[in-house]
Amino acid sequence: MADGALGAGMSPTDPGAPAVELVGISKQFPGVLANDDVHLAVRRGEVHCLLGENGAGKSTLISILSGMQRPDSGTILIDGEPARIRSPRDALKMGIGTVYQHSTLIPALSVLENLMLGESRRIVLDRGRARARMAEIAKMLGVEVDPDARTGDLALGRQQQVEIISALWKGSRVLVLDEPTSMLTPQGVEELEKVLVQLKQQGTAIIFITHKLHEALAVSDRITILRRGRAIGELSSEEIRSSTPEQNRATIVRLMFGDATDIGDAPELQTRIEDVEDLGARRLTIAAGDEEEPILELKSVSAPGDGLEPGIVDVSMKVRAGQILGVAGIDGNGQRALAETIAGQRRARTGSVELFGTPVNRLGVSARQKLGLRYVTDDRLGEGIVRNLSVSINLLLKRIGEQPFWRRGRIDARKVNAAALELVAEYDIRTPGIATRAGTLSGGNIQKLLLARELSLGPKVVVFNKPTYGLDLRTTENVREVIRRLTAEGAGAVLISTDLDELLELAGEIVVLSRGRLVGTVQNGRDAAERIGALMIGDGDSPGAVA
Amino acid sequence: MAIAAEDRAAAPAPPAPPPARTATGRGQMVVLTFVRSLVPVVLALLAGAVLLLVLGRSPVRFYSDVWRYGVELNNWQNSAVLMAPLLLMAAALVVVFRANIWNLGYDAQYLLGAVFVVGYGPWMFAHFPRPVAYAVLFVIAGLAGAIWTIVPALLRAYFGTNEIITTLMMSFIGIDVANILVKGPFQDPTVTIPQTKTIPYNDMLPNIPGTHIHVGFLVALGIVLVLHYLLTRTSFGLRLQVFGENPKAARHVGINVRRLIISSFLWSGFLIGVSAAVDILGLWSYVRSNWNPSYGNTVIPFVFLARLNLLAVIPFVAFYAVLSTGGDLATQAVSLPTDFLLVIVALILLFMTIIEFLGRRRELGQSYLTKGLREALRQPLVRRRRSP
Ligand SMILES: Nc1ncnc2c1ncn2[C@@H]1O[C@H](COP(=O)(O)OP(=O)(O)OP(=O)(O)O)[C@@H](O)[C@H]1O
Ligand SMILES: [Mg+2]
Numbered sequence: 031m032a033d034g035a036l037g038a039g040m041s042p043t044d045p046g047a048p049a050v051e052l053v054g055i056s057k058q059f060p061g062v063l064a065n066d067d068v069h070l071a072v073r074r075g076e077v078h079c080l081l082g083e084n085g086a087g088k089s090t091l092i093s094i095l096s097g098m099q100r101p102d103s104g105t106i107l108i109d110g111e112p113a114r115i116r117s118p119r120d121a122l123k124m125g126i127g128t129v130y131q132h133s134t135l136i137p138a139l140s141v142l143e144n145l146m147l148g149e150s151r152r153i154v155l156d157r158g159r160a161r162a163r164m165a166e167i168a169k170m171l172g173v174e175v176d177p178d179a180r181t182g183d184l185a186l187g188r189q190q191q192v193e194i195i196s197a198l199w200k201g202s203r204v205l206v207l208d209e210p211t212s213m214l215t216p217q218g219v220e221e222l223e224k225v226l227v228q229l230k231q232q233g234t235a236i237i238f239i240t241h242k243l244h245e246a247l248a249v250s251d252r253i254t255i256l257r258r259g260r261a262i263g264e265l266s267s268e269e270i271r272s273s274t275p276e277q278n279r280a281t282i283v284r285l286m287f288g289d290a291t292d293i294g295d296a297p298e299l300q301t302r303i304e305d306v307e308d309l310g311a312r313r314l315t316i317a318a319g320d321e322e323e324p325i326l327e328l329k330s331v332s333a334p335g336d337g338l339e340p341g342i343v344d345v346s347m348k349v350r351a352g353q354i355l356g357v358a359g360i361d362g363n364g365q366r367a368l369a370e371t372i373a374g375q376r377r378a379r380t381g382s383v384e385l386f387g388t389p390v391n392r393l394g395v396s397a398r399q400k401l402g403l404r405y406v407t408d409d410r411l412g413e414g415i416v417r418n419l420s421v422s423i424n425l426l427l428k429r430i431g432e433q434p435f436w437r438r439g440r441i442d443a444r445k446v447n448a449a450a451l452e453l454v455a456e457y458d459i460r461t462p463g464i465a466t467r468a469g470t471l472s473g474g475n476i477q478k479l480l481l482a483r484e485l486s487l488g489p490k491v492v493v494f495n496k497p498t499y500g501l502d503l504r505t506t507e508n509v510r511e512v513i514r515r516l517t518a519e520g521a522g523a524v525l526i527s528t529d530l531d532e533l534l535e536l537a538g539e540i541v542v543l544s545r546g547r548l549v550g551t552v553q554n555g556r557d558a559a560e561r562i563g564a565l566m567i568g569d570g571d572s573p574g575a576v577a
Numbered sequence: 578m579a580i581a582a583e584d585r586a587a588a589p590a591p592p593a594p595p596p597a598r599t600a601t602g603r604g605q606m607v608v609l610t611f612v613r614s615l616v617p618v619v620l621a622l623l624a625g626a627v628l629l630l631v632l633g634r635s636p637v638r639f640y641s642d643v644w645r646y647g648v649e650l651n652n653w654q655n656s657a658v659l660m661a662p663l664l665l666m667a668a669a670l671v672v673v674f675r676a677n678i679w680n681l682g683y684d685a686q687y688l689l690g691a692v693f694v695v696g697y698g699p700w701m702f703a704h705f706p707r708p709v710a711y712a713v714l715f716v717i718a719g720l721a722g723a724i725w726t727i728v729p730a731l732l733r734a735y736f737g738t739n740e741i742i743t744t745l746m747m748s749f750i751g752i753d754v755a756n757i758l759v760k761g762p763f764q765d766p767t768v769t770i771p772q773t774k775t776i777p778y779n780d781m782l783p784n785i786p787g788t789h790i791h792v793g794f795l796v797a798l799g800i801v802l803v804l805h806y807l808l809t810r811t812s813f814g815l816r817l818q819v820f821g822e823n824p825k826a827a828r829h830v831g832i833n834v835r836r837l838i839i840s841s842f843l844w845s846g847f848l849i850g851v852s853a854a855v856d857i858l859g860l861w862s863y864v865r866s867n868w869n870p871s872y873g874n875t876v877i878p879f880v881f882l883a884r885l886n887l888l889a890v891i892p893f894v895a896f897y898a899v900l901s902t903g904g905d906l907a908t909q910a911v912s913l914p915t916d917f918l919l920v921i922v923a924l925i926l927l928f929m930t931i932i933e934f935l936g937r938r939r940e941l942g943q944s945y946l947t948k949g950l951r952e953a954l955r956q957p958l959v960r961r962r963r964s965p
Contacts, residue, residue: 375828395831405829413825419818427819428830431812439811 047110049074049235050095050126050204055104057090057259059470061462064090065101066259072204072235072252076267077226079246080239082256083286083502084474085460088239089131091256092206095237096128097121108203127197128206131473131500132411135189135196137182137337144181145196167195170202172228173221182337186361187218194225198234205229206237211245212499215360215528223249241502243279255285287504323387324348325522326372326403326491331381333371335546341367342546344381349491349522354513356537356554357526358562361496364546365526366408369495372524373405374398385491399428402490406480406497408526410473414480417469421461422450424468425483449486457482458508473500481512492516493524498532510536534558542566614882614889617932618896621924628920634911642910647903656898657790658860662687663898664797665852666872667890668804670880673845675808677821678733678838680845682744683873685751686725688864690718690850692755694857695773695864696763702780711782715854722850723843725751730842734835740842752869759866771866782859791859798891800848805887817841849873875901878926897922 048071057065064087072078080088093099095106097118106113108124115121121128135144146160164177173191181189190210197205211219226236226249240246246253251267263285270278326349335341342364349355359365370376372383374395382389385401393401407414415424426435426446435446450464459478461471468479477500484492494513498506513536517523526543527533533540533554540552542565550565552558626636647656666683673680680686694714701710729747732738760771782791808814820827820837827834852872857864879897883889904918 374831394833395829397831399831407829409825413823413829416819416823416826418822423815427826430815430819430830430832436812439813441810441812441815 048072048107049109049233051107051110052091052095053105053107055091055094055101055106057087057094057099057101059090059462061466063259065094065104068104068256068259068261070237070254070261072237074233074235075230076251077230077236077238077249079250079253080237080256081241081243081246081253081282081286084477084500084505085472086256086286087259088256089208089472090259092128092208092237092239095121095204096126096206122200125201125203126206127194127199127202127204129190129193129197129208129210131208131210131212133189133193135181135192137180139181140178141175141181141184141192142177144192145177145199163199164195167198167202170198170228170232171195171225173225185215185218187214187221190214190218190222191225202229202232202234204235204237208239209241209500210238211240211242219245241500241506243282243503244275246282247275247278253282255282257286257288283503286502322350324350324384325386326524327384327387328372329382329384331371331378331383333367333376333378335364335367336376339366340364340546341379342371342543345543345546345548346381347524347541347548349524351520351522352517353539354517354523354525354537356533356540357524357543358530358533358540358566359528359543360566361528363543365495365528365543367546368543369405369407369493369524369526372493373403375405396428402488402521404484404489404492406484406492406494408495408497408499410476410480411469415468415476418467420465421454421459421468421471421479422447422464424479425450425453425464428483429487453482453486474502474505477501477509478505481509485512485516489516489521491522491524493526495526496528497525498527498529530559530562533562610884613932614884617882617925617928620928621921624924624928625917625921629911632913634913639907639911642907643900643903645903646906647899647901651789652902653899654788654790656895656902657794659898659902660894661791661794661797661859662852662856662870662872663876663894664801664891665848665855667876667880667883667894668801668887669845669848669852670873670877671808671885671887671890672804672817672848673841674880675814675821675885676817676837676841677824678841679741680726680729680744680842681741681873682725682729682748682751682846683849684869684871685748685755686722686846686849687853687872688755688869689721689725689751690853691857691861691864692758692763692773693721694718694854695776695862696758698776698780698858699774702777707780710780711858714858715851718850718854718857719847720850722848722853723846726842726846727839730839733842734838755864756866759864763864765863773864775863776858778862781862782855793855793859797852797855800851801887801891804848808887875922878922878929882925882929 051069051071053069055065055068055070056063066087068087068091070078070080070091080091082088090099094101095115097115097120100116106115108126113124115124115126118128136147139147142157142160142164145164146157161177164175168175171191171194173195175184175188175191175195181192184192194205194207210222214222226238229236238246238250247270250270253265253270254261255263255265263281265278265281273281326347328345328347331345332343333341339362345368347355357365357368367376371378374390374393374397378391382391384390385398385403390398390401411417416427419427423446426449429435431439435442435449447464453459454461454464457478459471459482460475468476471479477497481497492513497513498509501509510532513523513525525533525537538554540554540558540562541548542550542552542562544566550561552561552565622640626640629636629639646652666687669683670680694717697717698710698714701714705713725747726744729738729740729743732743733740759773763773765772765774782793784791785795808817816827816832816837819830820832820834824834827837856870875897876894879893880890883893900921901918904921905915908915908917
């Protein structure tokens with residue numbers, strides 16, 4: 031990442047009224063005060079970063095700005111004037127565009143059609159005008175996107191550019207980006223940074239949410255830290271520039287998590303290569319027990335893709351007890367097909383999946399689960415939880431009908447609740463209560479819920495699909511610790527991740543997945559990163575790669 | 578394996594919200610939900626009153642007549658008799674709607690059940706003791722209804738075919754089949770008009786002592802209560818709900834989705850068949866050709882008003898039964914066609930839709946629909962902006 035690429039000389043030239051100012055915003059949800067008298071001012075041509083742990087209230091704050099939610103109290107000032115934002119449409123009209131964490135594009139439509147959906151109020155759509163508008167915005171951003179390309183065929187980074195264009199369709203006063211980088215490749219992140227520079231020069235005010243501190247420090251002119259709904263600290267551009275990165279990090283971490291946190295050692299904060307290598311070496315010795323029988327084995331497995339997402343072809347791999355097998359690759363290269371084929375959600379077309387030496391091709395999800403297989407899905411909202419059901423039911427979703435929670439088909443509410451309370455405490459799931467609807471939890475807490483569900487009650491082999499994206503520093507560390515401890519206790523793990531640092535930190539052996547095939551195996555060690563990178567690029571122009 | 582014991586110790590737990598506040602939050606929600614269910618009914622009755630005024634009739638007279646003929650004296654007993662098939666029909670719809678499946682073939686499933694009951698009834702009563710005959714006839718009717726759902730069920734389970742279309746198609750065919758049976762094998766040879774033989778009066782379901790409500794009412798009520806328990810307290814009910822709310826999650830957690838789809842279809846068809854048996858053996862005793870009470874259509878709005886909750890369905894069905902029973906005479910008294918009652922039901926549906934629409938924009942309690950149904954309805958009008 032081009033550190034400081036956005037740094038110098040970018041402070042706003044005219045310091046008039048902020049482009050947008052949130053004054054005394056409060057929002058109460060049942061049992062949670064999500065925003066508590068928050069003040070936030072964003073100036074023209076300034077990138078303002080919002081940091082905070084999972085559930086701090088970042089998404090709530092920006093959903094108030096974008097008209098998705100209404101505050102209980104507080105006002106929004108646009109160029110110093112109070113504004114009434116009662117719906118997303120109002121916000122768009124005022125030039126406040128938002129790019130949500132999850133894509134809102136429809137993959138089957140062309141880029142232009144997606145952009146015109148925003149104007150669906152009109153009966154007759156004016157393609158010519160839309161094309162011109164798109165060209166205009168694209169030029170302003172300095173990007174090139176083919177308006178007639180099928181959206182789903184574009185790389186994720188490109189898709190995000192389309193989302194940004196869409197957000198700026200009605201004007202570019204404010205652009206809000208909620209965790210825009212969590213799914214991007216490093217190249218994608220670089221492109222995004224270039225776009226932000228362009229926008230700053232146009233005088234757009236940008237609100238940027240991220241969990242990655244180095245990104246925040248690289249792009250932002252000002253940082254606000256939220257904790258438990260309150261804006262508890264702000265770093266101005268002068269402060270950021272006058273301190274060393276280490277000092278800044280320390281300040282931010284202290285503000286985010288409170289004083290007593292010793293998170294300073296997290297590799298995310300200081301990538302200490304030696305440590306990573308030590309770890310790798312240690313994993314190697316564990317993995318070296320080759321004579322040991324694999325507990326999970328794939329033998330030339332092929333499985334179909336799903337829509338735009340590729341399947342897997344001729345994949346063979348072995349996982350032994352106590353081992354973490356990393357699967358590297360750019361997102362969208364068959365990761366989901368691999369995970370689902372192991373979990374039993376997708377049938378292998380050829381080849382065999384074996385658990386403890388017996389083929390399980392014919393077994394479904396729950397039968398494999400009974401053998402000790404678990405799957406932590408990356409599609410947390412889509413398939414991981416049922417939003418409208420309670421946290422407690424969601425925690426036991428994979429045990430419906432099983433003893434002791436159900437007896438002769440009848441739910442034993444007391445047992446279910448007791449188990450749920452225990453898991454909520456053990457995994458520190460921040461929720462007003464176990465009866466709360468799971469869909470209202472913040473992203474990070476939903477992930478904790480999934481981990482609690484999968485890892486309770488004797489897991490033997492666990493497939494983790496991107497287990498830490500969107501998680502705050504501390505939760506990320508905790509999740510990685512859980513994975514380490516799990517394998518130390520003798521379980522095996524398949525760790526699918528697009529985050530190379532994560533793989534190097536945890537896995538002993540790393541296979542590289544490209545266009546659904548395993549293109550190589552790398553033992554973790556001194557130049558593992560380079561070798562993995564080479565393998566990933568070797569089969570380079572896969573859908574996720576940005577040219 | 579305490580994931581964050583130390584961290585929790587370090588960071589103080591979030592300040593517990595004042596319990597009173599949560600309670601009011603939940604209390605408010607309950608009140609809102611309640612209000613939201615009743616408002617369309619009240620508005621429809623008011624709009625109906627306005628309509629009567631416009632037509633030069635007295636709304637006071639009309640509504641008091643509805644009350645008089647639907648409830649007062651012993652008229653509530655007629656309303657109760659009408660409730661029996663409606664309750665079972667509602668139960669049948671709740672079973673599928675909770676799984677986000679649209680079984681719209683209820684007319685054929687009902688008529689086939691009815692026709693088989695009158696077709697085999699006389700012979701059964703002639704050869705078996707009454708309790709056995711009742712039991713067998715209930716099962717036959719149930720099976721007739723259930724079998725008529727099999728094709729849509731299999732198509733949906735194995736090929737994902739849209740069941741709205743298939744159940745409607747099967748319904749057209751089934752209604753014709755029922756008519757052919759009425760005019761053919763089950764026709765009463767002693768009369769010239771096409772109608773079936775009549776179940777002998779003595780063989781009809783007995784009345785609850787001291788009333789003229791047949792015991793089918795109690796059977797229906799009992800089935801509704803048992804089903805409510807099944808849907809809310811058992812693993813079957815929960816699986817149904819998980820699938821209805823989020824089919825991808827159902828697959829992810831290892832629910833046998835095909836079996837679930839098929840079984841909810843079969844249950845639904847079976848209950849509709851039983852509703853026909855109760856209705857025929859309790860009230861009608863024969864079937865004429867082209868007869869179709871279409872209970873499903875009338876009951877659907879109330880099933881949604883009750884938010885697919887079977888306990889809440891009971892008062893709504895009672896309301897409709899009174900409106901319908903009393904309205905029959907009340908409309909005559911003000912010399913209007915009985916179709917006026919359908920206007921009121923349609924108005925309920927209209928106001929429900931309006932409130933549903935407003936409710937999406939404001940927080941007006943819960944939606945009438947489960948999430949899955951809501952999405953299904955919204956699909957044609959795909960909207961860009963989703964919640965973050
Ligand atoms: N619609 C809702 N109903 C009830 N509670 C909600 C709702 N939306 C958010 N919350 C609660 O508000 C708090 C703040 O959530 P929010 O999504 O704003 O966090 P966040 O800072 O974006 O976290 P993350 O980094 O995990 O995305 C959480 O405790 C969450 O449970
Ligand atoms: Mg968020």
